[in-house]
Amino acid sequence: MTPPDPGPRKPGTPDPGSRKPGTPDSRALVMARVRRALADVPRAETPDAVPVERTYHRVHGDRTAAGTVDLLAEHLADYRAVVHRAGPASLPDLIARLLADRGATSVAVPPGLPASWLSAVPESVRRVPDTAELTPHDLDAVSSVVTGCAVAIAETGTVVLDAAPDQGRRRITLVPDHHVCVIRVPDQVVGSVPEALERLDPARPLTWISGPSATSDIELDRVEGVHGPRTLEVILVAPEPETAGQN
């Protein structure tokens, strides 16, 4: 995933973003300091010659695919995400019910959200498409947002968004106070952090979400609900229809 290398910038080439401070001289100065500081490193040593042993586990424990999904559900709930399970057929009704229970009057909709997902949501709930024109103030007036996800991590209870069409811009899952996130299980679920990174594209903006927003800033005690959505509902959708309903 290495972006094209534009080649080293020659000293004397103006720094693209700044005018006066942070001149190329500062770059040369800092780089010269770094090289002087590393006088003890043999010239012939390459970065790869410094050993890094990756003897840690790729994934912790041995689980079936279903076991991994169960662990995800358990860990999501541990950090106060509300977990639901559904099949493809029962998903629209579940989403409609979650929005209704919340009293949602509007819902932000990513451009690539499968149309069926909101098919049971009454017309009275205003659809707010995720467009570039939308301002943060507009979004602040939106009740809920429904998205898919890129990958979910069982060991940590994490959902990762990568701004793909079924997830939309980063801000639509940030400003509304209620986020409904749909995970296709078991396909989108991995066991561990290393397995998740393998699936992700660093060029895309990533948002890793583990439960609703929280803080430990008052006496190092965790309190849920600060600036991000205070309610995170996760729906695990399995390919074979299961009994829908709350976990």
Add this chain to the structure above:
Amino acid sequence: MSGTHQATYLGMPAFPQAADASTRNTQLRANLRHATHTIRAKRATAVAELDDWSRLRAAGAAIKDRTLRHLDHYLERLENAVTAAGGHVHWAADAEEANRIVTELVRATGEREVVKVKSMATQEIGLNSALATAGITAYETDLAELIVQLGDDLPSHILVPAIHRNRGEIRDIFAERMARWGRPAPDGLTDAPADLAEAARLHLREKFLNAKVGISGANFMVAETGTLVVVESEGNGRMCLTLPETLISVVGIEKVVPTFQDLEVFLQLLPRSSTAERMNPYTSTWTGTTDQDGPRTFHLVLLDNGRTDTLADTVGRQALRCIRCSACLNVCPVYERAGGHAYGSAYPGPIGAILTPQLRGTGSELDASLPYASSLCGACYEVCPVAIDIPEVLVHLRERVVEGGPASVRGTRAVIKPAKGHAAERAAMRAARWALDHPRVLRTGQRLASRTRRFHPRRLPGPGRAWTDTRELPRVPEESFRDWWRRTRGESRTEGRKKTT
């Protein structure tokens, strides 16, 4: 600045004086004890969940060592990757230059207000007061930083800057001060943490929605891809990183890691070590700018400010592995009693005691006192997720303070003079070395000491007085061990040895 002043660490007293005052503050000690003990047990549980913790820790240390030994290589890669992804890279040799760059960048946007994500680097360089001087108001948006800012206070912990405040004090600060900075606290605000968090949410909401410029640090920068990573909990980070049109990130040059894959180690080590969670609520990564999603302009300011001096010290270099988790603060008996302010910098606790004297040098009385702010118990090393041997560096820095010697100062080789305050200690050590090298002198001295023992004071006079403030002088025995040995069984040396073995 709404009539408030900017607190700074300038002119703080040396650690012993500061700690002398703070350890008498019973409220502070109760707050710190409660908070650090809460997190200690939780961290131990979170770490125990991973049976490969020691391997992750070793890998984390190794990745950082690889990066540091080839920092020039990785910085060049990083710069190229960030630039290719649409970002602008700036270099700042010191705090003043970094502040100037950021001030100019904000001015160029025409804005007078910025929102900030909690960042150790901007705390270190005193960015907020530099911006204030230029007529720009920086709003801290992390809950604890907000408490500190509203209270005209200084951070005292890396993770929880307001750890020295309990809920009652926070309630009072919110009720009294929020109105000065924007939306006032709700009437009848209680000291329930949930209510306090809600008050912060309401207070900061308008600032986020109107913000045009955001300022952040970063936990990691990936050289291979140009990706920056911010790890947070509240969502204030996401707000600052995605809603403004311009994003300026000030990041220490040591925060680079080689590859995207390397994050698999640090994203396991950091949350469990710092907030004791399997994963923190929010982690944001971005690579340059993205079309129609998030800031249109991204500036990265790479900060040296003493890091290359630290890098030049082959023993002290390991301090640059630090990922700012604050686990070492939470287990430190000295930190728990003295509190963060006594360390006189943005970096308190054991890591501060080795980082600050390297970043700033040991020239001031405060900075020279920091390597002594430890009992060398080693708990900090035990919990460090990147295995920084803090006691080793502390002892190394004590030697530098006492003996002086070669060091790198603002990028050039210099010879540090021995600290003044240690002249008596050095003289005593020299005398002891000489006496121990000359057995006869030692014997004569010991006998003399024994015969005059009735006249010995209980406390030392002169420069030794401070040492005996809290200790009694050991009593000199009637007879030295060597004399006793000779008298009781030592007709000849060889016989004596035979008897005992």
